[in-house]
Amino acid sequence: MSVAPPLLAVLLQWSLWSVIRPYVWFLFYPAVFVSSWFGGRVAGLHATALSALLVWYLFIPPELRFFKDAGAPVVPVLVFLAMGVVFTFSHERMRRSEQRLRDLFDQAGHGIFVADLDGRYVDVNRAACRLLGARREDIVGKAIADFIPSTDLPRLEEAKRRMLHGETHVADWNLRRNDGSYLPVEVSAKILADGQWQAFVQDISDRRRVEAQLSQAAAVFDSTMEAIIVTDSEARIVNVNNAFTSMTGYTADEVLGRNPSFQQSGRQDARFYGRLWSSLTATGQWQGELWNRRKGGELFPVWESISVVRDAAGAVSGYVSILTDITRLKQAEERLRHLANHDPLTGLPNRLLFVSSLQQSIERAKRHRTRMALIFIDLDRFKLVNDSMGHAAGDELLKEVGHRLKKVVRAEDVVCRLGGDEFTVVIEDVARVDDVATLAQKIISSLALPILLEGRELVVSASLGIALYPEDAEGVDELSRAADAAMYRAKEQGRNTFEFYTAEITDSVREQLAMEMDLRAALERNELTLHYQPQFDLSTMSVTGVEALLRWQHPKLGLLMPDRFVPVAEQTSLINALGAWVLQRACAQLRAWVDAGLEPIRMAINVSGRQVMYDHLVASVGGALEQYSLQDIAACVELELTESVLQTVEPSAEILNRLRSLGVRIAIDDFGVGYSSLGMLRHLPIDALKIDRSFIRNMPDDVNANAIVKAVISMAHALGLRVVAEGVETAVQLECLRELGCDDIQGFLLGIPMPAGEFQGLLQAAAAAPTHGQEAPPSRPVAGLDGPNVTQDARL
């Protein structure tokens, strides 16, 4: 050791120096370490190089410095260099890895808390600081217990105990933040081998919020009164709530996977559902009212709101329907509407509804070109009831009147109470004015029945005014005014009656009604009778037949011809009773004459077209034949039907055949005035034609009448039918008919209609007289001719 640094030579004993000198260069390692630690790789390498140089110059003997002797001193320097480089690089690596860990630690999304065994934080990352809202230095050193609610301390102890047994603790906690608020977190912690606690902590406030929202939504879903249906994008039900089950009766299991359309009631058409889907497609929403069907089949109204649910990409992922049962709402609405439109006392429609329903009736009548009638009804002297028996009794009376009106009219006729003691009836499809008069009369009669009020019998009456659409007015107001005016006229007429707005109608329907009532009474009182007019064989001039003609011995009006009353009977079912009576009487008379020893004679009996329509005819003819034992001589009974029957009664051929099968004969009356084709006659079971009197009357001067009669006779003969001419009044007519080949004649010239007894005398006289063969017609009627035959005679 020849060269020694003077300072070190002073400081150290040369001998010691010489001992440690080979190793003292290790002292440079801390410099390398510090440089690489704090300065990084470059600084570390520099420090290594510098230290190596220093070692070289300081500790390598000068004689060895320039490799004069590449002996041992070079090795330590090289080792030093190599170790310095290795150290620097490995330290650099370690430093980087540590930095990376630190970065990871700090940048981790989860809060990472490291605590010592005593539970004091020794390190926390940035996320942990954020969680607590505190700086790192405010946390480190503090206890875990400082950041949790005191109520959780026992839990902490328990967790610690478990972790000490090696368990990983995973649980939700609430962290007390720096500002005193609490933050829900999920903690995953364990105690590491070095005894430190390490916890990963995640903010779960969002999750908690979502969970809370979900549980709220679930609570709403399950507890709401509205039914909710959730479907997938193919409209298959994936969920329904309890309210859906209560509303429809279907359980979730019964509907899952099905299309909600199974609830359809059928009340909405395909167009409705088409509009619903277009709205859903266009706006993502639809809401509206519709009718659904419950499991039990009952239909019910719902308010439904459907929304399209889309996923994050905007594609339809499903549909949510919310349904509210609006049955009660509808009922309430209906009640309100009823209250607004009805009179609370009688329950009848009030003035408001009257006006709208009259308006509709008028419109319908206009559209269908029909007639309708409005009847105004006002009770007579109702004020007296109120004044004498009190308002409550008056109310009872009004209720009873409402009842009776409803009972009298048809179901489709509308009865209203306008207020006070005023009622109305609207009648549509009025075929005949008389029908309205009949109804008015029925109303009057029904109100006239005694009413029991507070133990007393009360008889009320009403005055009715009738207006007709379109005859009297065409608008609601005008028609009401007309009916009102007519009602006041009824009051003026002395009340308890009806009046039409048009006085002439009133007169004519009243006469008709009176006639109808009289006629009913006449049947009961036996005021009807038959007269008999003889029919003569034109070749022998002998009586071969007789026509039974109805007469009414009216107590006031005297003897009435059928044209005065048969049309009235024909407008009601009275015609059946009348027709049956005629049939019975005529058959009874025929029996009586036969029983009196007279030769059976042809008895012509008129049958009304209405009788044929009522279809009791065959039965009543058969009954009469049987009752009077005329079956053997049924051919003597000749039913006279008008030509019009053949045109109006569709199954006339069938009815005529059935009549014919009873053995009776059939004649067509008033032939020539109708439009029956001759071809049609060919197919019907007819025995005779009776030429209408209008043609006979004009013979022989009217060339056309002559031609028609001639044609009818020849045509009838061609068809094998007998021809009877009625209304023969002159000998010239008789001669003419004889020339034309007519078979039988009937008319005032030869015999007027006469009572049965008189006719029997005629028959007996004829039977007693010698046969004259082609006898000249008598110059006078057989029985007193009392004037020209101006009255239309036949028809019953």
Ligand SMILES: Nc1nc2c(ncn2[C@@H]2O[C@H](COP(=O)(O)OP(=O)(O)OP(=O)(O)O)[C@@H](O)[C@H]2O)c(=O)[nH]1
């Ligand atoms: N009890 C009762 N009476 C009512 C009600 N509304 C109106 N009135 C009474 O009905 C009566 C109507 O009388 P009017 O029609 O004017 O006269 P009336 O006594 O019937 O005599 P005429 O109509 O001329 O025959 C009045 O006394 C009213 O006070 C009601 O709701 N209840």
